[in-house]
Amino acid sequence: MTGPWIGGLTVRRTDHGQTPIADHLCTRCGHHTRVTGRQRVTDYIRSNPIADHRAACPALKKGTTA
Numbered sequence: 001m002t003g004p005w006i007g008g009l010t011v012r013r014t015d016h017g018q019t020p021i022a023d024h025l026c027t028r029c030g031h032h033t034r035v036t037g038r039q040r041v042t043d044y045i046r047s048n049p050i051a052d053h054r055a056a057c058p059a060l061k062k063g064t065t066a
């Protein structure tokens with residue numbers, strides 16, 4: 001995946017022999033999580049971090065629009 005990253009969840013380096021990296025960025029509050037390692041990335045994605053963060057995001061809790 002190339003081009004500007006406007007937030008959300010991305011996974012890079014998923015080729016065989018590489019260590020996958022998952023990044024989750026919330027553009028509303030600036031929260032960033034990085035997970036590395038095939039098993040950890042798999043578990044992290046399976047845990048649905050975007051929905052999880054939406055429930056906890058301080059910016060969303062303030063009721064900020066847009």
Ligand SMILES: [Zn+2]
Nearest residue numbers: 026029031057
């Ligand atoms: Zn957030």
